[in-house]
Amino acid sequence: MILVWFLAILIGGGLLAWVASRWNRELPRWIALAASSANLILLLAFAASAPAGEAGKPGLWLAEFNTPWIPSFGVHFHLAIDGLSLLLLGLTFFVGALAALVSWTQIREQVGFYYFNLLWILAGITGVFMALDLFLFYFFWEVMLVPMYFLIGIWGHENRVYAAFKFFLFTQASGLLMFLAILALYFIHGQNTGSYTFDYSELLGTELSGTAATWLMLGFLAAFLVKLPAVPFHSWLPDAHTQAPTAGSVVLAGLLLKTGAYGILRFAIPLFPEAARQFAPVAMALGAISIIYGAKLAFAQNNLKRLVAYTSVSHMGFVLLGAFAFNVIAYQGVVMQLLAHGISTSALFIITGYIQERLHTRDISQMGGLWKAMPGMGAVALLFAMASLGLPGLGNFVAEFLALLGAWQAAPLWAAVAALGLIFSSAYALWMVQRALHGPPPEKATLPRLNVREWLVMGSMVGLIFWLGLYPGPILNSADGPIRTILAPASTETGPPEMDEEQGLLLPEHENTTKTTKLD
């Protein structure tokens, strides 16, 4: 039931924010902040109350909600979360609250409708991370598009309409391909077993011929690779990120891209383990190419937002690389990368937003000397630039190290290529720091320092990125069970041997659990 509350608070909050803007222009932002924070607190309370170690067990849902929705098609309103969803939901609500805080003074027009869109995007993303019915999953997948389109198209920068169109067409076209694949899977499963259902746990292990499995997996991957994004499907991203308002970029980079990664882990690989295995060399190659190519393009940008956008392409390449390495270490790296990238890139976008509010430009060549003008912000910017290049002690290092380590076991060549990406990322990060922060100060020698609200945002992000870097244990534990569940059908050879033993020990145990379904 708590899962339904997450959605209800965001959807209801969105409607309330829209209506409330008629009475008071300041009310919507408080509503948006309250809704995201309420969800975050609910989630933390839920995580704290869960029995210790529960989150780490494979094949278990921590909470579940299931009710028929369209019975004539076997569609259920089926939500459930495990340790992986729990982490991503935490990220969603945290970044959601930040997005509300970042928009605080930036958005001056149609505030009610703005926060309505923001909260509905969050609702769509929350739904994606919880849905266990493929129809419902697609439903939420599409629900987040329209408000995002409005966010970019109405409150974006000068070229916003073009960027919003491109974003929408790319994601919609690829989403429809996934939808066809979902329908085909539905009918194949129905014809095999006689039960027509979109339920995830029932569709797992559907018997498919090799070609059918490959085509269906490609249908799913079309949607996920565009969202991730992987080269060569990334071209919507720089435009969307650059043109979106700060909160839009934060939500895009911090959350929306993660839905693609989540889709690969939760759906594409477990549903089609054989086909995924065959596709792995291509996917890993795409991941490695994304890392290098994104980093190279980031280096060449003059627009600070565009630069950060391309670093996203590069960082998400590690996710693709790790996801198709099929071993526990790589998957730990993937999960860490999702969280670390969500925080570090959001932080960089927020810093860009702060600079934009003060200097009214995103052009790096017009910056310089910001360190002198705003020492506090300069330090934070340096910190997140270092996080981006993978400095040990910060979250991204743990993530990329684990992903490379795991990828090395599966495909040494692509791991080696990907490791080169770390050099490139040092180059762009240092270059960015050099040009934006050092050098002669801007004409206006003193810029307004960060205020309390801005420090609150930055402080919480700094704390988290250190936590991820220094003490990732709880995260890794929480993700451990889900990772093993995902890997169970996919890996029989390459995983470390102890995994299979544990799998064998644990599986019979949850056949007894009645309140939660198991995945097998």
Add this chain to the structure above:
Amino acid sequence: MTIQDFRNILPLLIIAAASVLLLVLIAARRNHRLACWLAGLALAGAFATSLFPSGTMPQAVGGLLAIDGFSLFYSALLSAAGLVVVLLSYPYLQPLREQMEEYYVLILLAVLGAVILAASRHFASFFLGLELLSASLYALIGYLVKSRDRSVEAGVKYLILAAASAAFLLFGMALVYFETGVLGFSDIGVHLAQAGALSPLAIAGFGLIIVGIGFKLALVPFHMWAADVYEGAPAPVSALVATVSKGGVVALLLRFYNEAGGYQFPSLTLLFALFAAASMLGGNLLALLQDNVKRILAYSSIAHLGYLAVAFLAGGKMGAGAATFYLVAYFVTILGAFGIVAHLSSGEEEAERVSDYRALFWRRPWAAAAFTAMLLSLAGIPLTAGFMGKFYIAAAGVEGGLWALLFILVASSVIGLYYYLRIVVAMFSQAEEQKPVKLRLFSGAGLILALLVVALVWLGISPQAMMGWINQWVAG
């Protein structure tokens, strides 16, 4: 004819009687409000008697009409659509200085023709219904002679093309009759089943009938009239052409094809598949070039009939259900879209250019929000009826294995997004000069539009009830 028969065709009788009564009333005293009320009540009565039939079902009435769940469902749908058109027409026509009362007679007759089509099981009633529908539409399209110069042009264009298509249709019927010697749909089916394969003459006959139907549905390549007629006609009449006229023909096509056993013949299926593909692509591509909202909606409706043809081709129980559900969703959406256009227009000056919708959201937020919902439904975005309709069609298509058509459907939907979003973008763009916000009092048309939005969201969130009814009435 027995009393039972009369009870069965009560919806038809109510509409027919109301149109005669209205004519008599006009002879006595002209009153716009009264005419609107009478037409509205008659259509509401037809809607109610279709939903709660007093006779026993299913029942053949005199060899010409079949009163069964299928025809009653469509009769209810068509009457409801007619009712919405009547209610949208009143505020639209009220400020004009024309003689308005006959307009409602014509609407009643058009709905009557469509309902006859939905119930017909014989070439004679098919042709009667079609001509009744067409003849009323000629007059309706050109009705506002004094206020709109383009109306007459559109009416004449429709007259010529519809007459030509009727000639094709009649010739096709004659060929089929020559080949089989019968005129009833099920008799034709029996005959063809015995014959096994289609003779060249029968193929030609069916081909010509399909051409005639294609004209009515404005499938590519028979779509040339659509954009001009939609643009020239008064907005409520455009809504009538897009919904009642097409809905009646779709109902007829479903029954005719099923009873005559059209699915057994690959050549006919291929022909339809080509039309469907051409309509999906052609409709969406041509809409890209338009700058007039009514023309965009015209091409969009061509594309939507193409989608619907995919469900129709999938056949089987699911195909009929999917086609009917899609038609319901399409009715709600397109009535809403034209309703907004009518709401923002008066007969003399229509809000039809995309630029008329610039910054609408800041001037008329509710109208803009409703129009956005309609456009997103046409684009097939979740939370709207259009999404569930497209899901149903895609499901039917996957089950029928129509992969090529489905990929065309996906590609053309993405193209379609572009022009729907263009209107949405225009509505949400910033106004250059801040016009004072015009506060409108709660109006009747506003209520209708609100109801349509509610229906749209209801079908999009909880389609189970409607799917259940369709399964029970249409497919059952």
